[in-house]
Amino acid sequence: MRFLFEPGFFSNAPVQTAFVIGGVTAIVSAIVGVFTVVRGQSFAGHALTDVATTGGSGSFLLGISPLLGFIGAGVIGAGAMELAGVQRRRGRDVATGIVLGAATGLAALFLYLDTTRSATTGVTQQILFGSIFTVDPGTIPVVVVLSVVALALIGWMYRPLLLSSLSAELASARGVGVRRVSLLFMLTLAISVGLSSVAIGSVLSTALLIGPAATALRLTKNLRKAFVYACVLGVVATWLGILFAYDSYYWDPSSQGLPVSFFIVTIVFLCYLVSGLTIVRRVATRRVNLRATHVVEVV
Amino acid sequence: MFSGFMVNAWIVATIVALVAGVVGFFVVLRGSAFQAHAIPNGAFAGAAGANLVGVNPLIGLGVFSIAAALGIGRLSRRGRSDVVTALALMMMLALGAAFISQSTQYEPQIFSLLFGEILGVSSSQLAPVAALGAVCVIAVLVLYRRLLMTSIAPEIAAARGLRPERVEMAFLVVIACSTTMTVPVVGALLIFSLMIGPPAAARSFTSRPEIALLASIAIALVTVWAALASSYTTNWPVGFYVGVFSAVWFGVGRTYAHVRRVRGVSRA
Numbered sequence: 001m002r003f004l005f006e007p008g009f010f011s012n013a014p015v016q017t018a019f020v021i022g023g024v025t026a027i028v029s030a031i032v033g034v035f036t037v038v039r040g041q042s043f044a045g046h047a048l049t050d051v052a053t054t055g056g057s058g059s060f061l062l063g064i065s066p067l068l069g070f071i072g073a074g075v076i077g078a079g080a081m082e083l084a085g086v087q088r089r090r091g092r093d094v095a096t097g098i099v100l101g102a103a104t105g106l107a108a109l110f111l112y113l114d115t116t117r118s119a120t121t122g123v124t125q126q127i128l129f130g131s132i133f134t135v136d137p138g139t140i141p142v143v144v145v146l147s148v149v150a151l152a153l154i155g156w157m158y159r160p161l162l163l164s165s166l167s168a169e170l171a172s173a174r175g176v177g178v179r180r181v182s183l184l185f186m187l188t189l190a191i192s193v194g195l196s197s198v199a200i201g202s203v204l205s206t207a208l209l210i211g212p213a214a215t216a217l218r219l220t221k222n223l224r225k226a227f228v229y230a231c232v233l234g235v236v237a238t239w240l241g242i243l244f245a246y247d248s249y250y251w252d253p254s255s256q257g258l259p260v261s262f263f264i265v266t267i268v269f270l271c272y273l274v275s276g277l278t279i280v281r282r283v284a285t286r287r288v289n290l291r292a293t294h295v296v297e298v299v
Numbered sequence: 300m301f302s303g304f305m306v307n308a309w310i311v312a313t314i315v316a317l318v319a320g321v322v323g324f325f326v327v328l329r330g331s332a333f334q335a336h337a338i339p340n341g342a343f344a345g346a347a348g349a350n351l352v353g354v355n356p357l358i359g360l361g362v363f364s365i366a367a368a369l370g371i372g373r374l375s376r377r378g379r380s381d382v383v384t385a386l387a388l389m390m391m392l393a394l395g396a397a398f399i400s401q402s403t404q405y406e407p408q409i410f411s412l413l414f415g416e417i418l419g420v421s422s423s424q425l426a427p428v429a430a431l432g433a434v435c436v437i438a439v440l441v442l443y444r445r446l447l448m449t450s451i452a453p454e455i456a457a458a459r460g461l462r463p464e465r466v467e468m469a470f471l472v473v474i475a476c477s478t479t480m481t482v483p484v485v486g487a488l489l490i491f492s493l494m495i496g497p498p499a500a501a502r503s504f505t506s507r508p509e510i511a512l513l514a515s516i517a518i519a520l521v522t523v524w525a526a527l528a529s530s531y532t533t534n535w536p537v538g539f540y541v542g543v544f545s546a547v548w549f550g551v552g553r554t555y556a557h558v559r560r561v562r563g564v565s566r567a
Contacts, residue, residue, distance in 0.1 A: 042381040043333040046388070084553070094499045097332035098549045101492030105542020108488060112536045203396065207389040214382040259400050265393035269386055276377055 018132040018242050018260070021143055025196040026208050026234035028147045031154060032192040033213030034223070034230055035185065039165045043093055044081055045189055045209050047100040049202035051077030052194040054103045057110040067142060070198040074190035077103055082183045132200045132242065132260050139199070146195045153188040161185055162223070203261045208234050211268030218275040237267040307420040308527060311428055315485050316493060316523040318432045318477050320516030321439050323494030325470060327502060329450045333381055334471060335494050337388035338367050339478040339487035344395030346483070351398050357427075361479040367391060368471035376464055417485050417527070417537050424484060431480035438473045446470060447508060489538045493519050496545020503552030518548055 036045045055073020059066045077099050085095035154161070164171035164178045172178050196205040216229035241264030249257035326335045345363025346356040367387055374383040439446070448456040449466045456463065481490045497518035501511045526540035 037379070037382055040379065040381055042379075042385040043336075046333075046385050047336075084549070093330050093332040094327055094495060094549075097336065097491070097495035098499065098546050100336065101488070101495055101542045102546035103542070104488040105492060105539040108536045108538040108542070112539075203389055203392045206385055207393070210382055210385040211389070214378070214386070218378075257400070259393075259396045262393045262397040262400075265389050269390045272378075272382075272386055276374075 012246070013137070014133045014135075015242065015246060017135055017137045017140065019239060020140055021135050021199050022132055022238040022242060023235050024143055024147050025199050025205075026212070026238040027231050028150050028192050029196050029205070029208040030212045030216075030230035030234040031227055032150060032189055033209040033211075033234075034217065034226055035154070035161060035165055036189060036209060037213045037217055039185070041092075041189070042210050044078075044096050044186065045193060046206040047081070047096045047103075048074050048077055048190050048193040049197045049205045050100055050107070051103040052190070052197045053202050054107040054110065055194070056198065057107055057114060060114050061110055067139070067194075067198050071146070071191060071194040073103070074194035075187055078186040078190035079183070082186045132204070133245075135199060143195060143199055146191060150188050150192045150195070153184065153191075157181055157184055201261055204264055207261075207265045207268050208238065211265075211272055212237065215268075215271045215275045218272075219278065233268075233271060237264050237271065240264075240267055305418070305531065307422060307425060308417050309524075310425060311417060311420045311484050312523045312527050313520065314429055314432045315481050315490065316519040317516060318435050318481070319490060319493035320497060320519035321436050321512065322473060322477050323498040323519070324501070324512045324515045325439065325446050325450070326474070326494050327498040328508075329446070329467075329470065331470070331474070332495055333384045334368075334371060335474055336491050337371070337384045338364050338471070338474050339482050339490055341367050341388045341391030341395075342475075342478055342482060343487060344391045344398060347395045347398040347402075351402050357479065357483060360482055361475075363391060364475035364478045364482075365472065368475040369468070372464070372468035372471045375467070417489075418530075420484055428480050428484055431476055435473055435477045435480070438469075438476070442466065442469060442473075451508075486538055489541045492538075492542045492545040493523065496548050497522055500548035500552030503556040522548060 033045070036042060052070040052074040055069035055071070055076075056066050057069075058073065059069025062069070081092075081096050081099045084098060085092040160171065160176040160181050161184075163174065164176050164181045168178050171181075193205055193209065196208060200208070212230040212234035213226070215233055216226040219229055220226050241260050244263040245258060245260040248263075251257075323335070326332060342360045342364035345359035345361070347359070348363070349356045349359025352359075371380070371384050371387050374387070445456070445461055445466050448459070449461055449463045453463065456466075478487075478490065498511075498515040500518055501514035504514055505511050522541060522544045526537050526544055529535075529540045530537040
């Protein structure tokens, strides 16, 4: 055990906070992520982290709380993407790109103003990469409440969301308001992504949103199982990453240790690659009859 | 505004707008916006790595952007390309974070790679940028028919024996080349905005590909010149103006297309 867990791992307060925050965000990201991947909205999910980051850097200027900046900008960005987006997938990508470009332009301005008005040069790196170890334990309640809100939204619209994600035509034939569901999902995505980028940094936010969900959807056709797999994978990857990052400070006394995000993303990425090996045969035989109900298979 | 260090900025901005207008036209047409965002952003990890090892950051950028293009192209055959792109980008950013954590003083350089330092372009940087830019434009012109056909009429392309994965891979490498050239000069964010906004607007104005391509170049040029002039006057970052102007162009294009559609319907 001493070989695996370096001294002080379990009694270290930042590590405990990281475990809680990391676990909660991993679960929310995994569940929202399954829908994101099925709907083919990975780009939007990633772009919203950058949009939320813009809000984060703007919040320093406005003097509001960063969390409010992150979530507020994410929600506004999600609304803009949905409004500008055409229903076809390519048009949606362009709309996402436009919002992303405008938001990053604003971020450039905010960071410029931040650095000219105060000497906070660490802001860029902090905002981009975050660090799960520097999270203030006081944010745990807020993170938990917002996570519950995001999950409740998903639970509330579960069936219409599922139907319209698998086949928009079928859903509208059954009387589901596809546009409304789509907008509501984007707002949920914005909350989830804003939450995770403020808690664990924007790099990890996308990795935990897409990675575990995509891996799970490669492992099983059953959507319920996919939710469970994605949650387990996300939480395990996060906790293992925290453990490795903590240990890495002891590997070489002269070095500074490696960032958590590096370990978590590497684990998530490897899981995705390995899961690809299991589906090679399935894809070869099934790609031909790829239709609505089979969309989940080839991810 | 047109003297001293600004001369280089104007020249570089013009080259970048030409390349972005041409390459971006196909980025929008093919729905490769995410890849166009991921490759330049992820490539910065290469610069961080090169900095750590002590080689020229341009080499790091080049290696990482080409590797990203090939990796995304290869993995996309087996998985969904948006998922693959997201994960590849995250992996590169995480590597970048790891590289940065190992060196102590990198912060200002990250900032300049993301947001660019167009006002600090030296005369010795002009030739490589122009050369790589020319390579990208020529590559797109050579691939022109194939790119157009595989994006607009995949069935005809398949019937003529074109292999879409190969065309896609070649196009991703073109994106990577234009990235290597532009990221150190204008930043990853600016080039992305230029590759999406002007071409998307151009496509709303006309449906004829050749005219749309020319319009895309023209709009990109106007955007970047206006951004540079505004930045010079107000002292705010160029990237901000490029992002905002691109979004405005897109809005104008969409409004125009909408108005035309409504009129068409009422006439019929």
